[in-house]
Amino acid sequence: MGNEDQRSGVGCDQMVRDHASATSDEVSETPPSTPEQPEIEGKRRLLLWVKAQLLVRTRRELKDLLLKIVFAVAMLIVVLPFFLVVVHLAIVGLGGLTLDFFTTLPGPSLAGGIRNALVGTILLVLVAGGVGIPLSVLGAVYINEYSRPGRIRNLVEFASDVLAGIPSIVIGAFGFAFVVVFLGVGMGLVSGGLTLAFMMIPTVLRTTQEALRQVPVSLREASLALGATKWTTTWRVTIRAAFPGIMTGVLLSIGRVMGETAPLIFTSGNSLGVPTSIVGPASWVASLPYTIWAYVSDPRPYLQVKAHSTALALLIIVLAVDVVANYVSRKVTRRLV
């Protein structure tokens, strides 16, 4: 029997078949196997491998195999939509992704590019980030570093969790009612950006809190023990140590709000050009998701293609942001203790 173990070159079904057919008498008569096995060509090797995977001898093994298949199929169904979306967008829209598509404004009958939407999305994210990121980072620093644990802290955390769960269309309606109408800002870049900021704040707040929580207490104590004030410790040690985590949260939330349509429908307006003012109708601004929505809802076939090209562009941008976020978080976690 011992020599069977040396036949590593053969698929294991071969071994098993030998094993099954061999009675104890036959085993002793088995000729010694040659150490050098004949090369098994690729196709046959694969076949042997598949057979080995499917080989079942008992009910327990059958059950094991069936469940393995069930899990594998579930996994395929889970990841399939992503690839279908990418493939579909690429088939319909890839041809439209030329440099001109990004650099020209839409012309008569919406022929032309999506420069308005690209610039608009960048401007909206700048406004949203410019307002939302400092507010939520500072708020998280206050909650984690300054406030005492207790009811108020719990209330703030609860509120931001609820805010994070509010459907984006509700945020959009709130942005319209509060920023556009009540504050009298009117539709445009500022209102759209502020409404996106409402969407960013809970995410950035919570990820910043998490990043701050990961910083060991002993780092803060080391700084305080050197005679640093609370503020110096927070700024030069705690935030610095938490920076990669904060940055990851910020990038992920930017990636997320880039693709939001609902908060913009009632707040940003739309435009075929680039905004020239920060107030009034001249500040109305297009965005990538809004443009996709507008083009998809239009019956003209060439706009369907443009919608897909725009969607592909948006997908690529969001993926790029996510990849950067991933890289930042991984690179810097390695550097910290």
Next chain:
Amino acid sequence: MAAWKHQIEIYDLSTWFGPKQVLKGITCHFSDNAVTAIMGPSGCGKSTLLRTINRLNDIIGNFRMKGRVLLEGEDIYGPQANVYELRRKIGMVFQQPNPFPMSVRDNVKYGPRLHGVKDGNELERIVETSLRRAALWDEVKDCLDDPAPNLSGGQQQRLCIARALSVDPPVLLMDEPVSSLDPISAAKIENLIVQLKKDYTIIMVTHNVQQAFRVSDQAAFLYLGELVEFDKTSRIAEAPADERTEAFITGRIG
């Protein structure tokens, strides 16, 4: 001659965290330019005592204390006390090496910068002297700009000692400084502590009796928040006066 006898004197110190009393009426005087070991089983209040001396317990919300802690004759909990200046005069080294996530050089510069040293040459001089005193200079002089967390555990701990020395404190507190290190790094740091006592008053918490005997001149034995025994280390090692101390140093409690 100053009006005080020892740099650190503690009179009738009791502390509480919330309702729980941690230290019970401790009075002791730590000799200058000597190593004092604070021994005791886990949870007896060793670290609390140490952290009371540089007021690091203040950052814990429900901390209360009674009694007096004097640094050079001044009550550090008194109304005149400046906690930032106090902590400059009392350096601290922690159990886990905790270098800041910045370069080796910036770790050492952090302290002097806090206290207003701006001149670049002066800072560089402090970096070198502090690292030399911590017996780390030869190992890191070529990689001063590397991130400090890349150093080995023992090097990180010596960097933390260098960082504590960078603001030239007369007193150095050490909270089990070698207990998370391998034996060779630990031995290096023990030797370093013996050298440093020429210039600094060192108070070291340890639960390792052998280490306390090797390194310290004076030893305190704390048990359940009480100061059971406080004397010369050699005296305690030969003939502990209290049976609880004897039980601890012979390994029966701890």
